[in-house]
Each structure stands twice: as structure tokens, then as C-alpha cells.
Amino acid sequence: MKVKMILPALTEATSPFFRPIKYSLFPPLGLATLAGYLDPDDEVVLQDEHVQKLDLEDQPDLVVIQVYITSAYRAYELADHYRRRGAHVCLGGLHVTSLPEEAAAHADTIFLGPGEDTWPAFLQDYRQGRPLPRYASTQRSLIGLPPVRRDLIQRNLYLVPNSLVVSRGCPHHCDFCYKDAFYGPGRSFYTQTVDAALGEIERLPGRHLYFLDDHLFGSPRFAAELFEGMRGMGRLWQSAGTVRSILQSDLIEKAAASGLRSLFVGFETLSPDNLREQNKSQNLGRDYAAAIRRLHDLGVMVNASFVFGMDDDDESVFDRTVEWAVEQGIETATFHVLTPYPGTALHARMKAQGRILTENWDLYDTRHAVFQPKRMSPGALEAGYWRAYHEFYRWGSIVRSARNKRSLLGQARHLAYSGGWKKLEPLWDVIIRLKRVSNLLPALEGVLGAVDNPTLPAPAAGDNPAPDWDGIQTAESRIVC
Numbered sequence: 001m002k003v004k005m006i007l008p009a010l011t012e013a014t015s016p017f018f019r020p021i022k023y024s025l026f027p028p029l030g031l032a033t034l035a036g037y038l039d040p041d042d043e044v045v046l047q048d049e050h051v052q053k054l055d056l057e058d059q060p061d062l063v064v065i066q067v068y069i070t071s072a073y074r075a076y077e078l079a080d081h082y083r084r085r086g087a088h089v090c091l092g093g094l095h096v097t098s099l100p101e102e103a104a105a106h107a108d109t110i111f112l113g114p115g116e117d118t119w120p121a122f123l124q125d126y127r128q129g130r131p132l133p134r135y136a137s138t139q140r141s142l143i144g145l146p147p148v149r150r151d152l153i154q155r156n157l158y159l160v161p162n163s164l165v166v167s168r169g170c171p172h173h174c175d176f177c178y179k180d181a182f183y184g185p186g187r188s189f190y191t192q193t194v195d196a197a198l199g200e201i202e203r204l205p206g207r208h209l210y211f212l213d214d215h216l217f218g219s220p221r222f223a224a225e226l227f228e229g230m231r232g233m234g235r236l237w238q239s240a241g242t243v244r245s246i247l248q249s250d251l252i253e254k255a256a257a258s259g260l261r262s263l264f265v266g267f268e269t270l271s272p273d274n275l276r277e278q279n280k281s282q283n284l285g286r287d288y289a290a291a292i293r294r295l296h297d298l299g300v301m302v303n304a305s306f307v308f309g310m311d312d313d314d315e316s317v318f319d320r321t322v323e324w325a326v327e328q329g330i331e332t333a334t335f336h337v338l339t340p341y342p343g344t345a346l347h348a349r350m351k352a353q354g355r356i357l358t359e360n361w362d363l364y365d366t367r368h369a370v371f372q373p374k375r376m377s378p379g380a381l382e383a384g385y386w387r388a389y390h391e392f393y394r395w396g397s398i399v400r401s402a403r404n405k406r407s408l409l410g411q412a413r414h415l416a417y418s419g420g421w422k423k424l425e426p427l428w429d430v431i432i433r434l435k436r437v438s439n440l441l442p443a444l445e446g447v448l449g450a451v452d453n454p455t456l457p458a459p460a461a462g463d464n465p466a467p468d469w470d471g472i473q474t475a476e477s478r479i480v481c
Helices: 030-035 069-084 094-098 100-104 118-127 179-183 194-203 220-230 243-247 251-257 272-277 288-297 317-327 345-352 378-392 395-402 408-422 425-433 437-449
Strands: 002-007 043-048 062-066 088-092 109-112 134-136 167-169 189-191 208-211 236-241 260-268 301-308 332-337
Touching: 002 030, 002 069, 030 043, 030 062, 062 069, 069 088, 069 094, 069 100, 088 094, 094 100, 094 109, 094 179, 100 109, 109 118, 118 134, 167 179, 194 220, 208 437, 220 251, 236 251, 236 437, 243 251, 243 260, 243 288, 251 260, 260 288, 260 437, 288 301, 301 317, 301 378, 301 408, 317 378, 317 395, 332 378, 332 408, 395 408, 408 437, 425 437
Parallel strands: 002 043, 002 062, 062 088, 088 109, 109 134, 208 236, 236 260, 260 301, 301 332
Antiparallel strands: 167 189
């Protein structure tokens, strides 16, 4: 059987604001994990359109496409193309789960929710000549899943080829998040076994890891055991966590001791009223500044997430947020326009209030105002979003933020990381076009590893060889994402 798996490019790939480095950071693993269920004699091709040009003249028997909201129209275009060529087309992912009827018009089979149970059931039905038009997930377990087909991933096209996922979902229920729409009423957070996660890490070459988990710290017991097991491996790694997980117990210290050097943190807003409105109770009453200090004291850099346009936000929110972030010495920030994704509680509320302005999914990219804000115009919201990015990443702001670090090494590290992420963008674009982005991994590791905290373990000698990216064999994972 000839199988083609496609991650379509987000619509923004055709925009003048498209940032190629965002999609060359690490390989997504969802389709590569599904490929683990295929038979050894199946011919499989996996293509990520963000980093490679698609071959559309082939004749696969089965086509599998993962759909996000801002890739929906491109996904439907590809699905229609391959159906005309006689392939059986499958669509799954967040957008398909939220709007199944829309997706079903372009597919032979659609998948709702996670694929741990539905994908193998479909394959059995398909091979017997009786595939169903729809499969909805009901089981939640990562035990006994097949290895990720990492041999299908072109590692040289990504800055950090060692992406992995060891947990599923998140234990929290924020109104603007897709999670509850995707998982439905079933179990929405679960993990691998610690032994399975450690086994996968040991098999990955090189030194740098990028955990793609929504909330790696979601189970404190699992996370603590994982971090203890990673101590002494000489790894450097990045991930995402919450303010609560940073301030709770000694979990973040264990993470730093095992190699954590950069953490994505969803601060989202400085307004308690906004937090209550969006049901982000895990941030209420938390000392954001204390969380940042704790990370910085451990040598962990902060990638802070902020969302603009909640009901308590007026036009002063952009400057206030940027000023606060700069004063805290945050290394990098990700700003978003509040976006009411279909299937979320936020979308239902705004739909009922008549505040949705468009259902053009191309605009649901967290850069456009697709709803009517309460205390400003849609135009002011978009203009403020762009101004926040400009102001935060001005050299003056970067230098002022770096001065918050207590050592010269910390200041230099801040300048290299923040400046390199935004100010060297033309260089990144050239390197990506030359397909040499993985050559910069040692430079990134050098910045991440430049920590002057004496309580952290020194990197082990010989942990950063120059691996043969093209020769990497399949490694094992226990997640379908």
C-alpha cells in the first residue's frame, strides 16, 4: 500500500509576515506517530509543507492530512486534489474535530479527537475494504503505542530535530483553548510511563531536546520522576509550563538540574478580571514576577505568552504589558490577538453575543481581530499587537531587559538569545533556504548552556557530536499528537 502523509502549510506561508524560522524549529510528530501503525511493507512518504515542496503528481492509495484552522483551506485543496486522483483521503486534527461536517465534505474518512484508538481501527477496516466515514476517539492511553517513524522525518530541515511528546493534553480548562473541544468529555491529560519516556530520550542522538507537550509539568509525580531520571544525561532541553508549576514545590529545580534551559510560560494577561473571564484560574493569585525570578535564578530563560483583546483590555494594555515584560528581564515574548476558535467556550460565548466578525479561517492566526473587542476597535487591537512586537524587540528594549540579569554572562546570554531570534531574521531565512538550519544547532546549544549557576550540573564531555542526521533510525515514542 502506498501512503502519503501531509502537514499542509499554514495560510500565513503566503503572507509577507511569514517567519520561516517558526516552522523550522522542530519537526511535528503527529503524522510520524500514525505512521508507526503501518505495516513494514507499506510505502510511506511524509511531507511537511512548511519546510519542503509537495510532490502532487504521485498516485498514493491512502492520503492522510493533519488540519489546523489556518491550514484548513489548503488542506481541503489537497484533499480534493487527491480524491480526484482516486486516493482514499483521511482528515484529522483540531479543526476537523471542531467542525466535522465542514471537513467531511472534503474527505472519505474523518477522525475526531486523538488517534490512539481510532487510527488502528480504521487501518483494520480499510485493509478489509470497509472503512467508515467517521471515527471518534473514546479511549485515552499511551501504553503500548508503536514507535514514531522518525526515519520519515528530514531532520536536516529543522533547527532542533529531537522533538518529542511524553504526555497528552492539559489538566486545565481555559475558555480560549482548543483542548476541551479536541478531547471532549473524556480524559484530557495522560502520560507515557516514565521508563518509556526515558528510553526514548536515551535513543535520541545529540544533546538538545524540544518537548512539544502542552504542559510537561501537568502531572507533578510523572514530571518529578522524569526529571530525576534525566539527571546526568547531559541534555539541554526546552518545554512549556504554567506559572503554577514554576511556583509549586521543587519541581522546577528538578527540571533545571536535568537540563531545562528555556520555558514557554502562558502568563496571557496581567489582569485578574481577564483571567477570571477566560477561566484561567491556575494563574489567579500567582506572583508572576516571583516565577520569573525563580526561573532566572536557575539559569532558565523565559518565553512569555501574552494575549490581547480580552474584555478588560483597553488601548493601554499593549504598552503596559511590554513595559512590564522588559522590566522583568524576559528574554523572548510571544504576543497574540485573542482568537475564538470554533468549538471553544470562548467562541460559543462570543457567537451568542453576536461579536464574531468573520469565519474566514485564514484570519484565525492570532494576528487578526476576528471579533468585536469590548473596549477598543478591531483596528486598534491589531495595531496594538504589532506595536507590542516592535517595542519589545527594539534593541533599546532588549538591552534594557538584559541589564536585569545579575551577571555579565547572563546579560550576554540574553542579548544573544533575544537578538538572535528576531534581529537576525534575514540570516535565518537564507540559511533555511539553503537547507542548512540544523548547522546552527551548536550555536543555540552554546547560548542555552552558558549558565553561571553553580548548582546546575556541568554538561558532560562529548555530549555534542556531529550526528549523521540522514542516518538516524526510528526511535520510540508513546504518543499520537
